[in-house]
Amino acid sequence: xxxxxxxxxxxxxxxxxxxxxxxGVALEDQSRxxxxxxxxxxxxxxxxxxxxxxxxxxxxxxxVLRNYEEIRNDFISQVPTGEGPDITVGANDWLGELxxxxxxxxxxxxxMTEEMEPVSLEAFTYEGQIWAVPYAIENxxxxxxxEMTDVTPETWDEAVEVGExxxxxxxxxxxxxxxxxxYNMYPMQTSFGxxxxxxxxxxxxxxxxxxxxxxxxxxxxxxxxxxxxxxLDTTVTFDIAQEAFANGESPYLISGPWALPEVEHLxxxxxxxxxxxxxxxxPFVGAQGFYISSQTESPLLATELVTDYLASxxxxxxxxxxxxxxxxxxxxxxxxxxxxxxxxxxQVGAEGLPxxxxxxxxxxxxxxxxxxxxxxxxxxxxxxxxxEQTVDTIQSQLxx
Amino acid sequence: MTERSPTTEGTxxxxxxxxxxxGYGRGFWVKLAVMxxxxxxxxxxxxxxxxxxxxxxxAGMAVxxxxxxxxxxxxxxxxxxxxxxxxxxxxxxxxxVVLYTAGIxxxxxxxxxxxxxxxxxxxxxxQNEQRVEGSESYPVAVVLPEGEDGGLLGEEELGFAxxxxxxxxxxxxxxxxxPAEGAEVDGDQVTSVPGYQVxxxxxxxxxxxxxxxxxxxxxxDEAEGALLTQDGRTAHVYEQTLVYDEEAETLTHVEDGTVYxxxxxxxxxxxxxxxxxxxxRVFVGFDNFVTGIADTQTAGPFFEVLAWTxxxxxxxVVLTYLVGMFLAIAxxxxxxxxxxxxRVLVILPYAFPGFLSALLFAGMLNERFGFxxxxxxGGASIPWLTDPWLAKLSVIxxxxxxxxxxxxxxxxxxLQSIPKDTxxxxxxxxxxxxxxxxxxxxxxxxxxxxxxxxxxxxFNFNNFNLVYxxxxxxxRMEGVEAPVGHTDILITMVFKISGLASGQATDYGLAAAMxxxxxxxxxxxxxxxxxxxxxxxxxN
Numbered sequence: 001x002x003x004x005x006x007x008x009x010x011x012x013x014x015x016x017x018x019x020x021x022x023x024g025v026a027l028e029d030q031s032r033x034x035x036x037x038x039x040x041x042x043x044x045x046x047x048x049x050x051x052x053x054x055x056x057x058x059x060x061x062x063x064v065l066r067n068y069e070e071i072r073n074d075f076i077s078q079v080p081t082g083e084g085p086d087i088t089v090g091a092n093d094w095l096g097e098l099x100x101x102x103x104x105x106x107x108x109x110x111x112m113t114e115e116m117e118p119v120s121l122e123a124f125t126y127e128g129q130i131w132a133v134p135y136a137i138e139n140x141x142x143x144x145x146x147e148m149t150d151v152t153p154e155t156w157d158e159a160v161e162v163g164e165x166x167x168x169x170x171x172x173x174x175x176x177x178x179x180x181x182x183y184n185m186y187p188m189q190t191s192f193g194x195x196x197x198x199x200x201x202x203x204x205x206x207x208x209x210x211x212x213x214x215x216x217x218x219x220x221x222x223x224x225x226x227x228x229x230x231x232l233d234t235t236v237t238f239d240i241a242q243e244a245f246a247n248g249e250s251p252y253l254i255s256g257p258w259a260l261p262e263v264e265h266l267x268x269x270x271x272x273x274x275x276x277x278x279x280x281x282x283p284f285v286g287a288q289g290f291y292i293s294s295q296t297e298s299p300l301l302a303t304e305l306v307t308d309y310l311a312s313x314x315x316x317x318x319x320x321x322x323x324x325x326x327x328x329x330x331x332x333x334x335x336x337x338x339x340x341x342x343x344x345x346x347q348v349g350a351e352g353l354p355x356x357x358x359x360x361x362x363x364x365x366x367x368x369x370x371x372x373x374x375x376x377x378x379x380x381x382x383x384x385x386x387x388e389q390t391v392d393t394i395q396s397q398l399x400x
Numbered sequence: 401m402t403e404r405s406p407t408t409e410g411t412x413x414x415x416x417x418x419x420x421x422x423g424y425g426r427g428f429w430v431k432l433a434v435m436x437x438x439x440x441x442x443x444x445x446x447x448x449x450x451x452x453x454x455x456x457x458x459a460g461m462a463v464x465x466x467x468x469x470x471x472x473x474x475x476x477x478x479x480x481x482x483x484x485x486x487x488x489x490x491x492x493x494x495x496x497v498v499l500y501t502a503g504i505x506x507x508x509x510x511x512x513x514x515x516x517x518x519x520x521x522x523x524x525x526x527q528n529e530q531r532v533e534g535s536e537s538y539p540v541a542v543v544l545p546e547g548e549d550g551g552l553l554g555e556e557e558l559g560f561a562x563x564x565x566x567x568x569x570x571x572x573x574x575x576x577x578x579p580a581e582g583a584e585v586d587g588d589q590v591t592s593v594p595g596y597q598v599x600x601x602x603x604x605x606x607x608x609x610x611x612x613x614x615x616x617x618x619x620x621d622e623a624e625g626a627l628l629t630q631d632g633r634t635a636h637v638y639e640q641t642l643v644y645d646e647e648a649e650t651l652t653h654v655e656d657g658t659v660y661x662x663x664x665x666x667x668x669x670x671x672x673x674x675x676x677x678x679x680x681r682v683f684v685g686f687d688n689f690v691t692g693i694a695d696t697q698t699a700g701p702f703f704e705v706l707a708w709t710x711x712x713x714x715x716x717v718v719l720t721y722l723v724g725m726f727l728a729i730a731x732x733x734x735x736x737x738x739x740x741x742x743r744v745l746v747i748l749p750y751a752f753p754g755f756l757s758a759l760l761f762a763g764m765l766n767e768r769f770g771f772x773x774x775x776x777x778g779g780a781s782i783p784w785l786t787d788p789w790l791a792k793l794s795v796i797x798x799x800x801x802x803x804x805x806x807x808x809x810x811x812x813x814x815l816q817s818i819p820k821d822t823x824x825x826x827x828x829x830x831x832x833x834x835x836x837x838x839x840x841x842x843x844x845x846x847x848x849x850x851x852x853x854x855x856x857x858x859f860n861f862n863n864f865n866l867v868y869x870x871x872x873x874x875x876r877m878e879g880v881e882a883p884v885g886h887t888d889i890l891i892t893m894v895f896k897i898s899g900l901a902s903g904q905a906t907d908y909g910l911a912a913a914m915x916x917x918x919x920x921x922x923x924x925x926x927x928x929x930x931x932x933x934x935x936x937x938x939x940n
Contacts, residue, residue: 032605073906076514076906077514080515080519097511099527099677100511100512100677100905101678102514102519102520102522102523102527102678103514105526106526127527127528178875179872179874179876233768234786235766235768297608298608298609299608299612299630300604300605300608300612301608303631304631304632304633308631359905362899362905370876370883374876374878377786393881396881397881
């Protein structure tokens with residue numbers, strides 16, 4: 001009987017081995033293929049750009065469709081294990097965290113410095129190096145329903161006045177949330193001179209709060225008055241603001257190019273954001289680009305694909321057509337600017353401040369909007385004090 | 401019986417096989433086939449584990465596989481034949497997960513501490529390599545020095561050949577650039593160098609990892625920088641600002657000579673305390689547990705959240721149970737018409753995915769635009785989700801809505817097992833409806849349902865979906881440094897303070913430590929409750 005066991009096990013093992021012989025354990029030649037992570041919007045244009053690359057070089061490129069929200073964390077956790085892609089799309093505000101985790105490599109921009117919108121390269125600069133090839137920039141602007149009014153407001157109060165004269169449901173729409181929406185509120189804040197971080201001479205951000213002090217206090221007071229007047233409201237979220245504007249319930253909406261598909265049926269103009277304070281209302285400019293993994297097995301090919309193909313005029317134009325964001329490549333941006341609305345966004349963006357890419361930015365976001373919401377909701381006794389406390393809390397977190 | 405036909409002999413043999421070699425029947429071959437598949441899968445896992453160099457998984461899988469083969473081919477392991485599959489899944493899906501989490505809980509795994517020390521050093525060196533300002537870019541040829549025997553074994557150091565001021569320079573990692581005699585040039589591109597083979601594009605791509613890491617010093621002096629290429633076509637001059645000493649495991653700053661040594665926190669730090677950004681994973685003992693529970697920043701909210709988690713889980717169990725039981729008893733009433741329709745309607749909330757219902761409720765409870773305020777309450781503006789107490793109430797009520805159909809189903813089944821004569825006897829004794837419920841129905845229902853109540857408690861203790869989708873943990877606690885809200889339960893709080901929610905610097909170590917704490921709490925509660933339910937069984 002013992003022999004029976006041995007024989008049976010041997011047979012089982014043999015079967016086992018033969019059945020997995022086909023899988024093969026030989027290492028694939030990974031240096032001749034590339035994997036690129038893209039999201040929905042980028043899938044088609046990237047596929048097109050890549051076909052050209054494959055035709056020219058004979059290198060197969062696998063395009064993997066990912067959820068945009070998941071890319072950041074998955075890229076960070078998978079690259080160190082060798083499972084990550086060679087290239088991924090990403091936003092510039094991930095930059096600091098990706099670099100801190102050592103999962104991306106700097107890119108030598110070469111001639112790109114002259115061909116790309118400067119603010120897009122600035123957005124991808126960290127510790128003196130450029131870390132991604134930008135393909136699009138996006139920012140807020142004022143979207144005006146030209147059927148409702150001809151007035152381009154210079155100041156916030158002017159806009160509110162126009163809206164009230166029209167007896168619109170909302171004089172002007174600026175989305176918030178119960179926990180605030182600091183990205184959308186930022187132009188208001190900058191018009192009071194309360195920028196989020198200190199900046200060095202070359203324009204890069206430092207983890208030092210700059211939104212406190214007198215400008216911050218003025219901004220906080222303004223938030224309170226607007227909350228009391230009902231012009232700002234934390235229940236007016238993205239969806240509600242978009243829908244109200246699309247239904248003609250307000251002449252003005254402060255939003256980005258992502259709002260345009262919803263208002264195709266309206267005749268709109270895109271103009272600078274009206275300022276509530278004394279200075280210009282300057283929005284953040286976010287950039288999207290392609291990052292190269294620091295652990296890629298094909299560094300030369302990945303660089304070639306990103307710098308020569310994805311940064312090409314054709315690729316950037318087709319990404320614009322698919323995603324509706326201003327291309328980072330200047331020649332492609334000219335094509336986009338044929339649409340006056342896109343030109344409007346680009347004009348405002350050219351004056352904008354790059355969205356901070358330093359890792360500390362995420363900490364700021366944890367507290368920032370909540371303070372906005374608290375003041376607008378009237379839950380704060382003294383807005384200036386609430387604001388200063390928030391700034392202190394963030395600063396102490398940054399110093400940890 | 402001396403005359404035996406071949407047939408009877410065959411039968412006899414088969415019979416012996418059937419008794420003493422129980423395995424050789426048809427069942428045996430089915431078993432062999434199944435075990436072959438299991439072995440195939442196991443061997444495949446072992447091979448891929450070997451390829452990925454995960455020795456732990458390899459060893460675990462090998463042990464499991466050998467155990468499975470022994471158990472199913474030995475006749476002495478009958479009880480194990482039944483236990484092994486369950487035991488194997490328990491090991492893989494429970495024990496391994498808990499141990500893995502525990503392993504992470506004692507490290508600083510998180511943003512800035514992802515890889516190994518070597519990775520961190522490599523990355524720091526690479527990140528601090530800067531292109532020399534205003535330097536030119538050179539079309540580069542990748543070259544391979546020809547060996548003495550003229551052979552190209554690929555063992556030699558690769559090098560670069562470039563044209564600088566119309567001179568051809570060639571060099572390798574060891575050998576700084578120096579003029580090469582008799583080289584041929586096409587424009588700016590070197591096409592051949594005596595003593596070297598110029599690699600074509602295919603060969604370059606074959607060795608691209610090596611080439612991307614290759615730095616060819618410009619001169620003997622380190623300060624002159626080195627040539628690097630990112631695409632294999634163009635090279636630029638770079639300067640290193642940090643140099644790694646592999647033996648001493650230190651990084652040295654080239655210009656000011658500062659030495660950064662590895663610290664216990666998994667970072668390179670100079671003597672004056674300046675730290676370099678990229679770190680690596682190290683063992684940190686109980687630090688994460690201390691941070692999570694006793695740190696001044698999170699301690700206040702931690703205990704508040706812990707208390708609320710208990711209240712939430714307990715209230716959810718009690719309310720869903722009471723509502724479900726009430727409906728089950730009511731629908732049992734024979735005089736009620738259309739019971740079937742009611743039953744189907746009542747089960748409906750259970751049929752929708754929980755997170756969807758939670759999202760719907762979040763919309764309906766909106767202060768200004770929500771259905772409940774706008775329509776049901778005639779335009780009231782009740783801050784259902786933004787006032788701390790109302791938000792807590794909303795969370796519990798919505799969870800009751802989501803949970804009662806389950807209790808309804810369970811109770812409906814269990815009610816069938818209560819003997820009618822017991823209830824009749826009680827009413828003959830003069831007990832009213834409430835009394836009968838309290839003294840007969842409830843205790844008898846508790847017997848079969850108590851374990852389910854414990855499971856429901858454990859489930860709600862970690863009911864991430866509901867809280868996250870309905871309130872996101874908000875409204876935010878004021879005057880607290882941690883970004884925690886009034887309706888946050890432990891698991892959503894962990895999600896937030898470890899940075900998983902906001903894309904903030906993530907701290908997997910802290911998240912794992914807190915998850916372990918939750919695991920322990922739930923385990924202790926479950927053990928205690930199961931002990932206590934045993935006393936219930938005496939009722940039967």
